[in-house]
Amino acid sequence: MKRFLAVACLVVCTTFAFTQAPAPAVKAPAASQGPTKDPVATSLRMLLQRSQNNTVGAIEAMPADKFSYKPTPDQMPFAHLAVHVVEFNNSFCSKAADVAAPKVDGPKESDSKDQLVTAVKASYSFCTDALSKMDDSKLGDSIELFGGRQAPRAMAALILASGWADHYSAAAMYLRLNGILPPSAQPKK
Amino acid sequence: MRRVLCTLLLLSTTAVLAQDKNPVTSVVREILPRQQKNLVAAVEEMPANKFGYKPTEQQMTFGHLVLHIIGSNNHLCSTIGDVPEVKAPPLTESDGKEKLVAGLKASFDFCATALAKVDDAKLGDEVELFGGHKGPRAFALIALTNDWADHYSSAAMYLRLNGMLPPTAQPKK
Numbered sequence: 001m002k003r004f005l006a007v008a009c010l011v012v013c014t015t016f017a018f019t020q021a022p023a024p025a026v027k028a029p030a031a032s033q034g035p036t037k038d039p040v041a042t043s044l045r046m047l048l049q050r051s052q053n054n055t056v057g058a059i060e061a062m063p064a065d066k067f068s069y070k071p072t073p074d075q076m077p078f079a080h081l082a083v084h085v086v087e088f089n090n091s092f093c094s095k096a097a098d099v100a101a102p103k104v105d106g107p108k109e110s111d112s113k114d115q116l117v118t119a120v121k122a123s124y125s126f127c128t129d130a131l132s133k134m135d136d137s138k139l140g141d142s143i144e145l146f147g148g149r150q151a152p153r154a155m156a157a158l159i160l161a162s163g164w165a166d167h168y169s170a171a172a173m174y175l176r177l178n179g180i181l182p183p184s185a186q187p188k189k
Numbered sequence: 190m191r192r193v194l195c196t197l198l199l200l201s202t203t204a205v206l207a208q209d210k211n212p213v214t215s216v217v218r219e220i221l222p223r224q225q226k227n228l229v230a231a232v233e234e235m236p237a238n239k240f241g242y243k244p245t246e247q248q249m250t251f252g253h254l255v256l257h258i259i260g261s262n263n264h265l266c267s268t269i270g271d272v273p274e275v276k277a278p279p280l281t282e283s284d285g286k287e288k289l290v291a292g293l294k295a296s297f298d299f300c301a302t303a304l305a306k307v308d309d310a311k312l313g314d315e316v317e318l319f320g321g322h323k324g325p326r327a328f329a330l331i332a333l334t335n336d337w338a339d340h341y342s343s344a345a346m347y348l349r350l351n352g353m354l355p356p357t358a359q360p361k362k
Contacts, residue, residue, distance in 0.1 A: 035313035038215055039327035072349045154212035160287040161331045162338035169342035176245050
């Protein structure tokens, strides 16, 4: 986890956001450009590509016969985590960017690995499209977040990024407990 | 995991409802005490003789995780708040539970002070994030809340693997 945490936190966030290939339609701010326009939306777009690579990579790395694995009896199986990622991405990218959520049949944890991987990829594609349209002007809008509760759109934006970190952290741990190195801990090719 | 997010959602409705000219920094200030409570409680819950525990050989010990949280809080909150980092005696993962808990609490106190005066007008300012890399202050702010989520997720898993329920999974009293 040492390596994973290093990746998940600022060190690698900045490394990837600012020195490697940025997400589509995202240009990392350069030192001479001054203040970043729409800094929250820009930062989310930077984090999105890394989250997508790591989370999709983690779900692909888990063997199909381990999708029912859970570390302790109280925890969710890996397949449920994949379903949760899909639902979360579709919901929170919609709310953060003020774009309608995709009308799709949600995946089930009994779906095959291939189906779940496809659904996770589709949810990240939706996020890429939605966040490409996002700007910071609506972050103060009051929106419905969950169960009728209202909050500023900024809360959805921050929960979105936190969710990405939380989900990958969990997926990486499930992999390690099965003797598999998570994507962010793999030797660089 | 879902309970953590639900907690954040519930929290969000309590005090940030009014239209706020600083919605982003206000939300982070709302999230901070909840994450502080959960992370400190998770670290306090782990028995002192388990601070050397790690789930697999390649992973960090629980003590190192705590040290990492302290470092992340101090560095990012300093960057976000544009205030100098805390000058405290350096901790090591072998310092023992009591010292590490105290260091963790101090790092959250520092964050509360550092974030108190930040407003959204500064989020586009370029700051040094790490190792000479620069980016908008908003990126550091999001990295901070991401780290809290990531670190709590890890701490909760370490607790569960030792037969303990993490704070957010415990029955309400």
